[in-house]
Amino acid sequence: MTSPTLVVEGLRTAFSTRAGVVKAVDDVSFSVKRGEIMGLVGESGSGKSMTGYSMLGLVDPPGRVVGGKVLLTQRSGEQIDLLQLSPRALQRVRGNRVAMIFQDPMMTLNPVLRIDTQMVEAIRAHHDVSFGAARERAAAALAAVGIASPHARLLAYPHQFSGGMRQRVAIAIALLNQPDLIIADEPTTALDVTIQGQILAEMQALCRESGTALIWITHDLSVVAGLADTVSVMYAGRIVEQGAVADVLEAPSHPYTRGLIASAPSRNVRGRPLAQIPGMTPSLLALPPGCAFQERCGRRAAACSAAPPLTQLGERQLRCFHPFQPA
Incomplete structure (x- = not known):
């Protein structure tokens, strides 16, 4: 049996502030297989984006990764811990074996450089190929994400593309070097539903065909339902439930996951108030002792004053005493 492409064990990221230490990512563990798509979901501030940044060494001071392992198994069979790499070695991995797609494509694209310049540089930074060969690979990547007349579009500047097209270019850049893993941080949030659907279908097909593992970070459960194979639900820096996407979304076990699904507007009944999770997400500087969700949970009991471990329940894992x- 082959090893998963990615294994994250006990990942912890903290920010030292004047008010105290913020545990933005607290003991996060999961794995992603080759060709598998994992959805990482949760409310804003739950730590899902910071988890992605932490894995690639993109956390700026005063934040820092303080513990854990991020084990990447490359297609050659070699396994490396991304957290143990030197800055130079990590730079060789980023954009090559592991790629990231940001929510704003202009975080990837330079507005004053043509698309071909940016894509060719992304290839030649990691591979010793001619300019012509790199340009052909860039055109093929644009075609793969549905951009018509790719050779002509290589000569354009980012401002000559629509928002959806810029995001397609950003995805194409992530695919250029056939990475083992792609981390996508809500890349379709700002796009209209039609373009979002097209990009999701293309990403799903590309991962299946290339064997690339994909982590899709989002707050939109409907996206995860149609895209992902597995899902991990985060709350206050921790994963509270994870398992097969069909199992978790159809029969959620953790009260927070259940509340998230129940509060989706699509589940609302005309004439009834929209369901919602009571209370507010606690400050990461003042988390209650024990379960972070206890003050908003209708199943709260005395046992919740202790921190629940990540335990196995059937085919899924979750942090909950009750x-x-x-079914």
Whole structure:
């Protein structure tokens, strides 16, 4: 049996502030297989984007990764811990074996350089190929994400593309070097539903065909339902439930996951108030002792004053002393 492409074990990221230490990512563990798509979901501030940045060494001071392992198994079979690499070695991995797609494509694209210049540089930074060969690979990547007349579009500047097209270019850049893993941080949030659907279908097909593992970070459960194979739900810096996407979304066990799904507007009934999770997300500077969700949870009990471990429940894992039992 082959090893998963990515194994994250006990990842922790903290920010030292004058008010105290913020545990933005607290003991996060998961794995992603080759060709598999994992959805990482949660409310804003839950730590999902910071998890992605932490894996690639993109956390700026005063934040720093303080523990854990991020084990990447490359297609050659070699396994490396991204957290143990030197800055120079990590730079060789980023954009090559691991790529990231940001929510704003202009975080990837330079507005004053043509698309071909940016894509060719992304290839030649990691591979010893001629300019012509790199340009042909760039055109093929644009075609793969649905951009018509790719050779002509290589001569354009970013401002000559629509928002959806710029995001396609950013995705194409992530695919250029056939990475083992792609981390996508809400890349379709600002796009209209039609373009979002097209990009999701293309990403799903590309991962299946190339064997690239994909982590899709989002707050939109409907996107995860149609795209992902597995899902990990985050709350206050921790994963509270994870498992097969169909199992978790159809029969959620953690009260927070259940609340998230129930509060989706598509589940609302005309004439009834929209369901919502009571209370507010606690400050990461003042988390309650024990379960971070206890003050908003209708199943709260005395046991919740202790921190629940990540335990196995059937085919899924979750942190809860009083979960809903899956049917």
